[in-house]
Amino acid sequence: MKYYREFEAGQTIVWSGDELNFVASVVDGIASLSQTMEDGRRQMVGLLLPSDFLGRPGRAAAPYDVTASTKVTLCCFRRGPFEELMNTTPHVAQRLLEMTLDELDAAREWLLLLGRKTAREKIASLLAIIARRKAAIAQHNHETDFTFDLPMTREAMADYLGLTLETVSRQVSALKRDGVIKLQGKREVTIPDFSRLLDETGDDNDGGLLV
Amino acid sequence: MKYYREFEAGQTIVWSGDELNFVASVVDGIASLSQTMEDGRRQMVGLLLPSDFLGRPGRAAAPYDVTASTKVTLCCFRRGPFEELMNTTPHVAQRLLEMTLDELDAAREWLLLLGRKTAREKIASLLAIIARRKAAIAQHNHETDFTFDLPMTREAMADYLGLTLETVSRQVSALKRDGVIKLQGKREVTIPDFSRLLDETGDDNDGGLLV
DNA sequence: CGTTTTCTTGAGATGTGTCAATCCTCGTGG
DNA sequence: CCACGAGGATTGACACATCTCAAGAAAACG
Numbered sequence: 001m002k003y004y005r006e007f008e009a010g011q012t013i014v015w016s017g018d019e020l021n022f023v024a025s026v027v028d029g030i031a032s033l034s035q036t037m038e039d040g041r042r043q044m045v046g047l048l049l050p051s052d053f054l055g056r057p058g059r060a061a062a063p064y065d066v067t068a069s070t071k072v073t074l075c076c077f078r079r080g081p082f083e084e085l086m087n088t089t090p091h092v093a094q095r096l097l098e099m100t101l102d103e104l105d106a107a108r109e110w111l112l113l114l115g116r117k118t119a120r121e122k123i124a125s126l127l128a129i130i131a132r133r134k135a136a137i138a139q140h141n142h143e144t145d146f147t148f149d150l151p152m153t154r155e156a157m158a159d160y161l162g163l164t165l166e167t168v169s170r171q172v173s174a175l176k177r178d179g180v181i182k183l184q185g186k187r188e189v190t191i192p193d194f195s196r197l198l199d200e201t202g203d204d205n206d207g208g209l210l211v
Numbered sequence: 212m213k214y215y216r217e218f219e220a221g222q223t224i225v226w227s228g229d230e231l232n233f234v235a236s237v238v239d240g241i242a243s244l245s246q247t248m249e250d251g252r253r254q255m256v257g258l259l260l261p262s263d264f265l266g267r268p269g270r271a272a273a274p275y276d277v278t279a280s281t282k283v284t285l286c287c288f289r290r291g292p293f294e295e296l297m298n299t300t301p302h303v304a305q306r307l308l309e310m311t312l313d314e315l316d317a318a319r320e321w322l323l324l325l326g327r328k329t330a331r332e333k334i335a336s337l338l339a340i341i342a343r344r345k346a347a348i349a350q351h352n353h354e355t356d357f358t359f360d361l362p363m364t365r366e367a368m369a370d371y372l373g374l375t376l377e378t379v380s381r382q383v384s385a386l387k388r389d390g391v392i393k394l395q396g397k398r399e400v401t402i403p404d405f406s407r408l409l410d411e412t413g414d415d416n417d418g419g420l421l422v
Numbered sequence: 423c424g425t426t427t428t429c430t431t432g433a434g435a436t437g438t439g440t441c442a443a444t445c446c447t448c449g450t451g452g
Numbered sequence: 453c454c455a456c457g458a459g460g461a462t463t464g465a466c467a468c469a470t471c472t473c474a475a476g477a478a479a480a481c482g
Contacts, residue, residue, distance in 0.1 A: 329470095375472080377470090377472080378469090378470060378471075397479075
């Protein structure tokens with residue numbers, strides 16, 4: 001009933017529209033959900049991190065492309081047995097509901113970003129989100145330097161942010177020029193002043209973090 | 212434990228950040244979820260139609276503004292008793308999961324729209340979605356004329372689509388000029404050829420409807 | 423009717439996309 | 453060890469879609 005599968009970085013795990021006869025939990029690695037239009041325009045619509053869930057109980061067709069961003073390990077369950085489990089174990093459905101509500105909130109935050117933010121704000125928001133994830137930044141009260149590795153190409157960033165890779169590159173350069181971030185090489189980012197970065201996101205940062 | 216509340220069109224039901232000591236189901240009317248930035252930029256992030264659910268079990272603070280688009284009737288449950296009910300009645304959590312997954316899919320479809328579609332495609336997509344909702348268009352095989360009432364102002368459309376109201380107005384005029392839609396007054400829309408409208412959405416309409 | 427809201431339309435500004443050239447960085451093979 | 457090539461990234465020039473600001477027109481409303 002339960003088995004493991006591995007995918008290499010860049011490999012497609014599921015194609016949009018394909019039948020998906022299993023559900024899975026991400027054990028290790030990062031995968032992304034994306035939609036592609038006929039002419040090639042692409043938009044990332046979700047990110048799967050370890051412990052995240054893939055697949056939808058009660059629906060066999062995958063609505064998005066799922067691609068491994070890094071090497072990914074999945075823990076898969078065949079659809080039938082899993083749905084049986086859901087019916088017999090109430091706690092499973094409740095946990096899944098929790099996770100889905102979190103994803104919905106994340107998606108809605110992204111709607112604001114895509115619909116209303118400028119390119120610079122989009123980049124700053126993405127960097128802030130990654131930085132926050134990489135450490136429990138909330139505890140460090142803004143005063144510590146913070147360095148992390150950008151886990152994606154400029155093109156992937158563009159696909160997340162609804163931009164072109166050229167615009168991403170330009171805005172990253174601009175943030176660097178303005179001293180909001182520092183770069184060692186292309187991927188290693190240092191944030192000298194986190195609150196400065198937050199200012200650039202356009203978000204209301206008084207309410208967000210501290211409440 | 213259960214009680215009804217009514218809100219007039221335009222009235223705010225909950226402010227973002229406020230404590231929400233109830234959950235509710237929409238009985239009648241349309242409400243919208245939106246986020247607003249400090250400088251006034253606004254993005255709609257969800258739509259609540261009759262039977263939709265408002266509020267999140269296990270979290271008291273509302274993450275968005277909820278506004279009545281029309282006169283709205285809510286059926287409210289106090290938070291404590293409802294969470295009790297969720298624990299004792301597995302079916303409730305399962306149903307809620309279903310609904311949340313649907314909302315997540317809708318939000319993700321919207322991500323593609325906001326991130327990658329042109330203004331014209333955005334308008335066409337919105338009209339197609341509204342038209343589809345207003346009737347089970349899928350059955351009518353493209354050949355029937357179809358008329359409906361736009362339930363929102365140009366400004367509300369702009370807030371959904373991540374555009375300005377001027378751009379919305381211009382694109383609606385353009386679609387009218389090109390014969391994709393017809394207008395009687397400002398709000399009554401006729402779609403002479405539904406597949407023509409679908410072509411304008413940018414979506415892959417071969418796969419979407421017929422499978 | 424006046425008044426207000428909503429919508430349309432225009433002219434010009436601007437942010438982002440497009441196309442193209444160049445530059446890194448790094449791994450590979452001569 | 454160096455040359456080479458490939459993928460990723462940067463940068464420039466220009467095009468163009470959408471925004472901004474502004475004036476009116478049309479509809480809704482008292």
